[in-house]
Amino acid sequence: MASAAVSGIAAENPPLKPDAAERLVHLARCVEKERTLLDFPKRNWVVPHRSEDGQPILNVLIVGAGQAGLAIAFALLRDHVDRVLCIDMMPEGQEGPWLSIARMITLRTPKELTGPDLGLPSLSFQRWYVAQFGEQAWQDLFQIPRTEWVRYLRWVREVTRIPVQNGTRLDRIVPAGGCLAAEITATSGAERLLARKIVLATGMEGGGEWYTPEIMRAVPKRFWAHSSEPIDFSAVQDKRIAVLGAAASAMDNAAMALEHGARAVDQYCRRTQIQSIQPYKWAAFPGFTRHIGEMDDLWRWRFLSYFLDLREPFTQDAWERVSRFPNYRMVVGEPWQSVAVESEELVIRTSKGVAHADFIICGTGVTVDHRVRPELGAFAHNIATWHDNFRPPAGEENPRLSLFPYLSPSFCYTERVPGTTPELANIHCFNFATTLSFGPSGAAIRPMKHLVPKFARALTRDLFRDDIEQHWSDFRGYQGREFDAFPF
Ligand SMILES: Cc1cc2nc3c(=O)[nH]c(=O)nc-3n(C[C@H](O)[C@H](O)[C@H](O)COP(=O)(O)OP(=O)(O)OC[C@H]3O[C@@H](n4cnc5c(N)ncnc54)[C@H](O)[C@@H]3O)c2cc1C
Numbered sequence: 001m002a003s004a005a006v007s008g009i010a011a012e013n014p015p016l017k018p019d020a021a022e023r024l025v026h027l028a029r030c031v032e033k034e035r036t037l038l039d040f041p042k043r044n045w046v047v048p049h050r051s052e053d054g055q056p057i058l059n060v061l062i063v064g065a066g067q068a069g070l071a072i073a074f075a076l077l078r079d080h081v082d083r084v085l086c087i088d089m090m091p092e093g094q095e096g097p098w099l100s101i102a103r104m105i106t107l108r109t110p111k112e113l114t115g116p117d118l119g120l121p122s123l124s125f126q127r128w129y130v131a132q133f134g135e136q137a138w139q140d141l142f143q144i145p146r147t148e149w150v151r152y153l154r155w156v157r158e159v160t161r162i163p164v165q166n167g168t169r170l171d172r173i174v175p176a177g178g179c180l181a182a183e184i185t186a187t188s189g190a191e192r193l194l195a196r197k198i199v200l201a202t203g204m205e206g207g208g209e210w211y212t213p214e215i216m217r218a219v220p221k222r223f224w225a226h227s228s229e230p231i232d233f234s235a236v237q238d239k240r241i242a243v244l245g246a247a248a249s250a251m252d253n254a255a256m257a258l259e260h261g262a263r264a265v266d267q268y269c270r271r272t273q274i275q276s277i278q279p280y281k282w283a284a285f286p287g288f289t290r291h292i293g294e295m296d297d298l299w300r301w302r303f304l305s306y307f308l309d310l311r312e313p314f315t316q317d318a319w320e321r322v323s324r325f326p327n328y329r330m331v332v333g334e335p336w337q338s339v340a341v342e343s344e345e346l347v348i349r350t351s352k353g354v355a356h357a358d359f360i361i362c363g364t365g366v367t368v369d370h371r372v373r374p375e376l377g378a379f380a381h382n383i384a385t386w387h388d389n390f391r392p393p394a395g396e397e398n399p400r401l402s403l404f405p406y407l408s409p410s411f412c413y414t415e416r417v418p419g420t421t422p423e424l425a426n427i428h429c430f431n432f433a434t435t436l437s438f439g440p441s442g443a444a445i446r447p448m449k450h451l452v453p454k455f456a457r458a459l460t461r462d463l464f465r466d467d468i469e470q471h472w473s474d475f476r477g478y479q480g481r482e483f484d485a486f487p488f
Contacts, residue, residue, distance in 0.1 A: 010105070010146070010147045011105045013145065014137040017133065020131065024131050027128065027131045031159050034121065041080075042080065043080060044081070046467070049196060051177060051194055052177055056083070057179050057194040058195040059076075059082065059196050060084045060198075060199060061084075061085055061180075061193055062087070063182075063199065064087075064095070064200065064202045065088035065162075065166070066088070066201065069095075069199070071448055072201060074118055074162055075453055075455075076460070077161075081459070084163065085193070086163065086165070087166075087182075088167075089167070090166065091166050095166075097204070098146055098150045099147070103249070104248070106145050107145075107445070108248060108312070108315050111125070111138075111141055111142070111143055112126065113144075114448075115449050115452070116448065118453065168186040168187070170183075170184055170375050171183045171375065173378060179426075180194070180196070180426055196466075197427075198427050199430055199459070200431055203432070203442075204432045206443070207370065207373070207405070207429065207432050207433020208403070211366055212364060213244070213336070213364060215337070219341060219346070224360035224361070225361055226362045227364075236261065238263045240357045240358045241254075241257040241264070241265045241359050241361060242266050242355065244364060245269070245362065246271070246314070247275070248314045251322065254267045255321040264327045265322070265327065265329070266329045268335075269333070272332060274313075275310060275311060280444060284446045286450055289447045292304070293438035294409075298393070300439075301392055301398075301436075303439070305396065308400075308436070334351055335350065336348055337351060368404050368432065369403045370383050370405055370413070379423065382417055383415075383416065384416045385404060388406060388416050390406070408425070411437075412424060412426065428458075431443055
């Protein structure tokens with residue numbers, strides 16, 4: 001049943017304004033005006049670096065051209081950092097989860113959120129939406145339709161002129177004589193890109209992998225899929241589907257199965273009570289978002305351990321989407337103990353009995369573990385984790401979090417044994433693995449407004465500091481006189 005199929009259901013849009021195209025062109029001009037208005041000082045300032053054999057070195061290579069990668073690149077361009085390139089393994093327009101594995105109809109976040117705009121009003125989602133559908137449509141809008149968020153991100157990329165190379169996968173980062181080499185596979189074949197800094201803006205699974213419980217490993221793959229995989233929902237018709245997990249994505253997959261004619265969908269929640277608290281909502285204030293990463297380890301651990309244990313609850317509208325089906329059932333407080341295939345049928349043994357199904361969808365989230373990331377293979381042995389650096393007080397242990405990387409104030413990986421892999425100081429993490437060190441940041445929309453500028457500042461600080469001697473020499477050689485002749 002797992003096969004290539006995009007998430008099909010889209011919200012219906014209100015009618016486009018007859019002059020929507022012209023209004024968008026006008027809006028793009030407004031973006032340009034606002035950008036120019038605030039564009040002082042204007043000069044590129046990062047000292048150009050070349051390799052020993054004269055090859056140009058990128059200042060920053062950003063891996064991932066989802067919303068985070070684009071916003072980081074835009075922040076750097078606005079700070080006149082040149083030689084910035086974004087790469088993404090997906091074709092243009094297909095970046096991120098939105099058109100593949102995101103199976104909700106609208107975003108789960110409030111429609112008013114800002115982020116990729118970096119403070120330019122005309123670049124906000126709201127202005128973009130109003131330009132096409134009008135003010136009343138915005139007032140009437142409940143949440144942002146998932147497919148409109150993708151179209152918006154494409155527009156942001158276009159009007160900000162962010163340099164992106166699609167169809168380009170980062171395979172591995174290796175040291176390269178004082179800088180980093182990104183071994184990539186592009187449409188033209190294997191290549192190496194040299195960069196001073198590499199940013200991993202690689203999304204939810206970018207710090208590890210999608211998590212599959214051990215009990216599923218021996219089950220033949222034709223009987224199950226992870227919610228992060230392509231699923232051919234046309235094949236669920238008349239089938240009994242068991243969904244493992246009760247967080248947001250699990251619920252979206254249950255809804256998809258029901259809407260595609262499943263005979264029954266049973267969704268299993270391990271906990272005795274369904275988690276309905278949205279931690280991102282509580283955390284969405286500047287004090288926490290911007291500064292939790294500056295607090296001491298104990299406070300970071302305490303807040304984020306609690307935050308990450310809450311997970312992402314499903315929304316009210318997701319609940320309404322499934323609960324209108326009489327053949328849907330939420331089974332609470334019934335963890336699975338084993339899964340087996342008997343006579344072409346799945347037999348699920350739970351803490352309370354035995355259940356049967358034809359197909360399982362695991363909505364079981366992600367784990368963070370840098371050791372499984374091929375791009376970090378050359379450094380993995382020396383990446384410091386929270387477990388290496390911090391011992392929680394008795395009663396506050398949380399083994400699930402021990403492999404989160406212990407990041408530096410520049411969002412870089414740090415060394416377990418100092419001095420043996422100094423290149424880690426130039427590999428910056430802005431994916432889900434950033435969360436324990438900096439709070440909600442990578443792989444989330446709400447914190448972008450505060451965390452993308454903070455992250456970009458960390459990059460510019462490093463780029464300035466690492467060339468401080470050259471800047472000192474430039475300053476002393478500076479001849480930009482304010483006037484030509486002293487009048488007296
Ligand atoms: C199913 C789902 C639903 C979500 N719904 C919401 C929501 O409603 N509201 C909300 O606020 N947040 C939501 N999120 C969380 C978050 O906003 C998204 O994950 C969002 O896509 C994160 O943006 P990003 O740019 O950090 O990562 P992504 O959008 O995932 O972009 C990362 C990019 O990196 C690329 N990449 C990864 N590895 C490599 C490599 N080695 N080489 C080259 N390219 C690479 C990928 O192709 C991808 O395009 C959702 C997440 C998921 C998974």
